[in-house]
Amino acid sequence: MLIAAPASAQAVSSASGSSAYVQARAADAAGFPRLAAAGYATALKAEPDDQLLAMRAYRQALAAGDYNLASRAAAVMVRAGSAPPDADLLAFSIALQANDRTGTDAALARVAAGPLSFLAPVLQAWLAADRGQDPIAVLDKARDNALAGRYAAHHRPLLMIASRRGGDAVVALSALLTVGEENDDLRIDAATLFAGSGQRKLALTLIGGDRPDYALLRKRLGKGAKPSAAFGASRLFLQVAQDIAAQEIFPLTIALTRAALLLDPADDRARLYLAEALSGSGSDALALDELGRIAPDSPYRRGAEAGRISALQRSGRTEEAIPLARALAEGRDATAADARTYGDVLAATGQFAAAAGLYGAAIERAGGDGGWELQYLKGTALDRAGQWSEALPALQHAVALGPDQARALEYLGAALVVRGENLPEAQALLERASALQPDDPGISASLAWAYFTRGDVTRALPLLEKAVQGDPGGPVANEHLGDAYWTLGRRYEARYAWSAAAIYADTDAASRIQGKIANGL
Template sequence: MGVAAAGYAAVMATAPDDEVVAIRAYRNALAAGDIALARRAAAVLTRSGVAPADVAILDFAEALRKRDQAAADDALGGIGAGPLDFLAPVLRAWLAHDRGADPFPILDNASESGLARRYIAEHRALLLIASDRIEDGIAALRAAVGADPGSIDLRWNAATLLAAKGRRDTALSLLAGDDPVLSGLRARLKKGPKPGAAFGASRAFTRLASDLAGQETQALSILLTRSALMLDPGDDRARLLLADALAGEQAYERAQAALDSVKKDSPFYAAALTERVGLRDKQGDDAGALALAATLARARDASIADRQRYADLLSEQGREAEAAGIYAQALAQAGDGATWIQHLQLGGALERAGRWDEALLHLRKAVELAPEQAVALNYLGYAQIERGVNLGEATALLERASKLRPDDAAITDSLGWAYFRQGEVAKALPLLEKAAQSEPGSATINEHLGDVYWRTGRRFEARYAWRAAALYAEGEQKTRLSAKLADGIGQRTAAN
């Protein structure tokens, strides 16, 4: 138990009906994994009529774990009456499956609006497989995966069910792809737990936690993943999501403990190692993150993603020449399947390392592979404008990028700066002003705007823009801005 949770447990013992203590104990207990304390606190909140809606999820998981049908039905009523009501038809259908009833009329008669439609489609496919209607399940699965091709959760959940049904080849086909996570899942595919309400509910909770990742809903994600682990303690996908949510709450030690509990034989072990790098980075342990990333990138079985992650960290630390070498290894490993992103990453690192001729080849290849990707167009165009080369071609690239993403402040700035560098101040100024309004905290955009104001004789506005830029500038740019604020633009103080 965490220190905070232990403290709240002690306070609850002396003030068992205090709602303020109970809500804090509830959240801290979930973060610490003390389910008993969380349930005690939830009971206080329920008696007082102030329980948060997600308590019903915890109640449902506990009822399933204890095989208490009446309690499960009661908790399901609470879920259906709250903001997570879209889960209710799915959970009710899995309960029906466990009780020998037909689950599909429940799904057929449910309101399929918004999120409910996707969850119902996914769990219809899983329930068909669980009910031994394998071919129907595979057909439904293809439709559901097609609606969300980037989701690993659905494919993994279906693969474990199919493996349990003796359809390992079909299961492996669901996990096809070059993504390192998928590769790890294929290599360690095992039969999943018994397909029943516990399985269905835990996967629904984990899927929702995955959907919520990065949306500042850590408390709910912690509750969902803890509930999923109550029902399936072997669900390491839930552990990864739990660690991410805990890290979002800055509970780094608890997040590390969740990742450490993912064992080497787990299908998600490689993903857990990746998350450890990210966790160290979030803690500000740059050296630790880099060391672990280097170990993974240098391993005999290192994936492309392992090398890219290491290169990303090197680049973040300004070690661009080293980053370029690692990006080059990742590109070589990808071979004919190399993507525009990989060429852009390598080209960018080479450009920032001062190896322009080499960089240009990869930046142009990125645009060739992805002519409609604004970020590639912008990088190649702006890099050439900065060097004063191929100005016509560069401006055309930036104009294309701007048409694709007219509200992107960085691209708007690039195009405005391109016009300015070619003497078209009337076209440049409104674009730079628009960019600065969209991104008032950008040092580069404000410096560009200040330079244009200065050249048009608007000296007061120029210094105002430079002061805004100086608030966020660092290093060489900050020195350059100080000179501009003191003396205006001279030969040595131009932005480029």
């Protein structure tokens, strides 16, 4: 190992700019993000105009939660005109927290002129509310921008509460809120502001019922954030982080959630998304540290436990994750999500039959049919456990519930082809999956194999060639391509494709492929 973390901080602080940079890169690679941030800070002090160094320092500082370094690095890039758009959000948050009106307005002007301009109307409206102006009039500027309008719709009732227009807020909320988790954030934000404005009864109507997390939230009413621009901006940044979470744009998610937490350090929802992004980008130790900041009595403690399990798995500590997942799934208030989490952990360790049982439990806890994804997970686990007769109905149910879900369509179609069952249906399923995701190499290979199996090698060949172009090392696509070439009499190309397939194939497949290379089909 290049660096022994505990003994290196002093060395970094006394190093020259170039050596500090080298040590920072080494610390980053070795998994010591805070030490890396310290190294970048030293290097940036020695080379204050180096834009590449400033960018590295900025991203590392945000990951480590070093706002001072992030601000310094961002200033270098702003002067050079090379700052990423999220740097303006950080500058806005820092200035707002410091009650720096000039700095807040300057940062917001840059936001409004950049690619994140769709956030400007909501931020401007919250500043107007703070300054005694009419925020709704400002918010109406978002009407001509669909994306800005989406965020404005969420914040309109919140701004009404902040402006002491509780009656109007109730009307606006009734039009927006329906039963379902997709409205949880608006319910919680509105309840927080009602309680912070002294309207506890209205707050309680929004988060009533017997949900355990709502019960914990009710205990905190009146103790949290008050209506302010800091509250509104933090929630807006969290919304964007939630919206992009599935896209795995980790640097932007980290910047958004760090900005949100700077304005409201008590928002555990933002901490959950920050931890997920940190873990997803390889900073598992930082992720676990952030999750550790979520108190045992937090309404989001179950999410923190699930995040801890995920971070442990990503860092290769699955054996530590298993008992945590079991305890979560078997707890008194265990949910469908908890059962699924445990099932995912077991599936990752090859315990497919047990995982299928957990997915079945998740379906029961969810009520009804559980949704396409749980049925899909149950079906795939049963299949991998060697229980095809039980897997088939679950996979068919998944396709029925998710007719536009390419994953479910492909898995069922490919599984039928492999078994030689109902090949016309299998081909139709794979054609639907391909229409949904025409550039997916795996789907192209599966559809091609369906054509090949039914004797249509001419249709199969171009799809297999396309699949290999998309995934040159894919063992399945290369093996099937070799089979197609051999069938068409193109023996040299067949052996070349099989040789490519053998490189990454597992032991059983590699033995089969070597036989083809030696003897053909």
